[in-house]
Amino acid sequence: MDRVAKLASLKAVVIFSKSSCCMCHAIKRLFYEQGVSPAIxxxxxxxxxxxxxxxxxxxxCNPSVPAVFIGGKFVGSANTVMTLQLNGSLKKLLKEAGAIWL
Structure with missing residues:
Protein backbone atom coordinates (compact mmCIF):
# COMPACT_ATOMS: atom_id res chain seq x y z
CA MET A 1 0.00 0.00 0.00
CA ASP A 2 2.85 2.40 0.81
CA ARG A 3 4.44 1.83 -2.61
CA VAL A 4 1.14 2.60 -4.37
CA ALA A 5 0.64 5.78 -2.31
CA LYS A 6 4.21 6.94 -2.97
CA LEU A 7 4.01 6.30 -6.72
CA ALA A 8 0.56 7.95 -6.88
CA SER A 9 1.90 11.17 -5.39
CA LEU A 10 4.88 11.58 -7.73
CA LYS A 11 3.00 13.13 -10.64
CA ALA A 12 -0.28 15.02 -11.20
CA VAL A 13 -1.85 11.99 -12.94
CA VAL A 14 -0.83 8.41 -12.25
CA ILE A 15 -2.38 5.37 -13.88
CA PHE A 16 -1.84 1.81 -12.72
CA SER A 17 -2.41 -0.39 -15.72
CA LYS A 18 -1.73 -3.72 -17.39
CA SER A 19 -0.26 -3.70 -20.87
CA SER A 20 -2.79 -6.26 -22.15
CA CYS A 21 -5.90 -4.50 -20.78
CA CYS A 22 -8.07 -2.80 -23.40
CA MET A 23 -9.82 -0.53 -20.86
CA CYS A 24 -6.42 0.57 -19.59
CA HIS A 25 -5.45 1.47 -23.13
CA ALA A 26 -8.68 3.48 -23.57
CA ILE A 27 -8.15 5.40 -20.32
CA LYS A 28 -4.51 6.19 -21.14
CA ARG A 29 -5.59 7.44 -24.57
CA LEU A 30 -8.28 9.64 -22.99
CA PHE A 31 -5.66 11.37 -20.84
CA TYR A 32 -3.21 11.74 -23.73
CA GLU A 33 -5.99 13.35 -25.80
CA GLN A 34 -6.61 15.82 -22.95
CA GLY A 35 -2.96 16.89 -23.20
CA VAL A 36 -1.98 15.08 -20.01
CA SER A 37 1.29 13.18 -19.68
CA PRO A 38 0.46 10.68 -16.93
CA ALA A 39 2.88 8.42 -15.12
CA ILE A 40 2.00 4.89 -16.18
CA CYS A 61 -10.60 -0.73 -7.25
CA ASN A 62 -12.32 -3.79 -8.67
CA PRO A 63 -11.15 -4.74 -11.23
CA SER A 64 -7.74 -3.58 -10.05
CA VAL A 65 -6.85 -1.80 -13.30
CA PRO A 66 -7.04 0.77 -14.62
CA ALA A 67 -6.63 2.67 -11.35
CA VAL A 68 -6.38 6.44 -11.77
CA PHE A 69 -4.94 8.90 -9.26
CA ILE A 70 -5.20 12.65 -9.82
CA GLY A 71 -3.35 15.00 -7.50
CA GLY A 72 -2.29 12.03 -5.38
CA LYS A 73 -5.90 11.03 -4.68
CA PHE A 74 -7.55 7.84 -5.89
CA VAL A 75 -10.21 8.83 -8.42
CA GLY A 76 -11.38 5.39 -9.51
CA SER A 77 -11.33 3.00 -12.39
CA ALA A 78 -12.52 3.25 -15.99
CA ASN A 79 -16.22 3.72 -15.18
CA THR A 80 -15.56 6.58 -12.78
CA VAL A 81 -13.11 8.32 -15.10
CA MET A 82 -15.48 8.04 -18.06
CA THR A 83 -18.34 9.41 -15.95
CA LEU A 84 -16.16 12.38 -14.93
CA GLN A 85 -15.27 12.96 -18.58
CA LEU A 86 -18.90 12.83 -19.71
CA ASN A 87 -20.19 15.17 -17.01
CA GLY A 88 -17.36 17.65 -17.61
CA SER A 89 -15.67 17.45 -14.22
CA LEU A 90 -12.52 15.56 -15.31
CA LYS A 91 -11.03 18.69 -16.88
CA LYS A 92 -11.60 20.62 -13.63
CA LEU A 93 -9.80 17.93 -11.60
CA LEU A 94 -6.91 17.95 -14.06
CA LYS A 95 -6.61 21.76 -13.85
CA GLU A 96 -6.68 21.68 -10.04
CA ALA A 97 -3.93 19.04 -9.98
CA GLY A 98 -1.78 21.04 -12.39
CA ALA A 99 -1.93 18.38 -15.10
CA ILE A 100 -3.30 20.83 -17.67
CA TRP A 101 -3.39 24.62 -17.85
CA LEU A 102 -6.11 25.33 -20.39
Missing part, protein backbone atom coordinates in the same frame (compact mmCIF):
# COMPACT_ATOMS: atom_id res chain seq x y z
CA UNK A 41 2.79 1.86 -14.03
CA UNK A 42 2.25 -1.40 -15.90
CA UNK A 43 1.63 -3.93 -13.14
CA UNK A 44 2.27 -6.91 -15.42
CA UNK A 45 5.75 -5.55 -16.16
CA UNK A 46 6.73 -4.72 -12.55
CA UNK A 47 8.34 -7.27 -10.25
CA UNK A 48 6.10 -6.02 -7.40
CA UNK A 49 3.05 -5.68 -9.62
CA UNK A 50 1.00 -8.38 -7.91
CA UNK A 51 1.57 -6.73 -4.53
CA UNK A 52 0.45 -3.35 -5.91
CA UNK A 53 -2.57 -4.99 -7.54
CA UNK A 54 -3.70 -6.32 -4.15
CA UNK A 55 -3.21 -2.86 -2.60
CA UNK A 56 -5.37 -1.31 -5.34
CA UNK A 57 -8.12 -3.86 -4.73
CA UNK A 58 -8.02 -3.03 -1.00
CA UNK A 59 -8.57 0.62 -1.99
CA UNK A 60 -11.79 -0.46 -3.68
Missing amino acids: HELDEDSRGKEMEWALMRLG
Whole structure:
Protein backbone atom coordinates (compact mmCIF):
# COMPACT_ATOMS: atom_id res chain seq x y z
CA MET A 1 0.00 0.00 0.00
CA ASP A 2 2.85 2.40 0.81
CA ARG A 3 4.44 1.83 -2.61
CA VAL A 4 1.14 2.60 -4.37
CA ALA A 5 0.64 5.78 -2.31
CA LYS A 6 4.21 6.94 -2.97
CA LEU A 7 4.01 6.30 -6.72
CA ALA A 8 0.56 7.95 -6.88
CA SER A 9 1.90 11.17 -5.39
CA LEU A 10 4.88 11.58 -7.73
CA LYS A 11 3.00 13.13 -10.64
CA ALA A 12 -0.28 15.02 -11.20
CA VAL A 13 -1.85 11.99 -12.94
CA VAL A 14 -0.83 8.41 -12.25
CA ILE A 15 -2.38 5.37 -13.88
CA PHE A 16 -1.84 1.81 -12.72
CA SER A 17 -2.41 -0.39 -15.72
CA LYS A 18 -1.73 -3.72 -17.39
CA SER A 19 -0.26 -3.70 -20.87
CA SER A 20 -2.79 -6.26 -22.15
CA CYS A 21 -5.90 -4.50 -20.78
CA CYS A 22 -8.07 -2.80 -23.40
CA MET A 23 -9.82 -0.53 -20.86
CA CYS A 24 -6.42 0.57 -19.59
CA HIS A 25 -5.45 1.47 -23.13
CA ALA A 26 -8.68 3.48 -23.57
CA ILE A 27 -8.15 5.40 -20.32
CA LYS A 28 -4.51 6.19 -21.14
CA ARG A 29 -5.59 7.44 -24.57
CA LEU A 30 -8.28 9.64 -22.99
CA PHE A 31 -5.66 11.37 -20.84
CA TYR A 32 -3.21 11.74 -23.73
CA GLU A 33 -5.99 13.35 -25.80
CA GLN A 34 -6.61 15.82 -22.95
CA GLY A 35 -2.96 16.89 -23.20
CA VAL A 36 -1.98 15.08 -20.01
CA SER A 37 1.29 13.18 -19.68
CA PRO A 38 0.46 10.68 -16.93
CA ALA A 39 2.88 8.42 -15.12
CA ILE A 40 2.00 4.89 -16.18
CA HIS A 41 2.79 1.86 -14.03
CA GLU A 42 2.25 -1.40 -15.90
CA LEU A 43 1.63 -3.93 -13.14
CA ASP A 44 2.27 -6.91 -15.42
CA GLU A 45 5.75 -5.55 -16.16
CA ASP A 46 6.73 -4.72 -12.55
CA SER A 47 8.34 -7.27 -10.25
CA ARG A 48 6.10 -6.02 -7.40
CA GLY A 49 3.05 -5.68 -9.62
CA LYS A 50 1.00 -8.38 -7.91
CA GLU A 51 1.57 -6.73 -4.53
CA MET A 52 0.45 -3.35 -5.91
CA GLU A 53 -2.57 -4.99 -7.54
CA TRP A 54 -3.70 -6.32 -4.15
CA ALA A 55 -3.21 -2.86 -2.60
CA LEU A 56 -5.37 -1.31 -5.34
CA MET A 57 -8.12 -3.86 -4.73
CA ARG A 58 -8.02 -3.03 -1.00
CA LEU A 59 -8.57 0.62 -1.99
CA GLY A 60 -11.79 -0.46 -3.68
CA CYS A 61 -10.60 -0.73 -7.25
CA ASN A 62 -12.32 -3.79 -8.67
CA PRO A 63 -11.15 -4.74 -11.23
CA SER A 64 -7.74 -3.58 -10.05
CA VAL A 65 -6.85 -1.80 -13.30
CA PRO A 66 -7.04 0.77 -14.62
CA ALA A 67 -6.63 2.67 -11.35
CA VAL A 68 -6.38 6.44 -11.77
CA PHE A 69 -4.94 8.90 -9.26
CA ILE A 70 -5.20 12.65 -9.82
CA GLY A 71 -3.35 15.00 -7.50
CA GLY A 72 -2.29 12.03 -5.38
CA LYS A 73 -5.90 11.03 -4.68
CA PHE A 74 -7.55 7.84 -5.89
CA VAL A 75 -10.21 8.83 -8.42
CA GLY A 76 -11.38 5.39 -9.51
CA SER A 77 -11.33 3.00 -12.39
CA ALA A 78 -12.52 3.25 -15.99
CA ASN A 79 -16.22 3.72 -15.18
CA THR A 80 -15.56 6.58 -12.78
CA VAL A 81 -13.11 8.32 -15.10
CA MET A 82 -15.48 8.04 -18.06
CA THR A 83 -18.34 9.41 -15.95
CA LEU A 84 -16.16 12.38 -14.93
CA GLN A 85 -15.27 12.96 -18.58
CA LEU A 86 -18.90 12.83 -19.71
CA ASN A 87 -20.19 15.17 -17.01
CA GLY A 88 -17.36 17.65 -17.61
CA SER A 89 -15.67 17.45 -14.22
CA LEU A 90 -12.52 15.56 -15.31
CA LYS A 91 -11.03 18.69 -16.88
CA LYS A 92 -11.60 20.62 -13.63
CA LEU A 93 -9.80 17.93 -11.60
CA LEU A 94 -6.91 17.95 -14.06
CA LYS A 95 -6.61 21.76 -13.85
CA GLU A 96 -6.68 21.68 -10.04
CA ALA A 97 -3.93 19.04 -9.98
CA GLY A 98 -1.78 21.04 -12.39
CA ALA A 99 -1.93 18.38 -15.10
CA ILE A 100 -3.30 20.83 -17.67
CA TRP A 101 -3.39 24.62 -17.85
CA LEU A 102 -6.11 25.33 -20.39
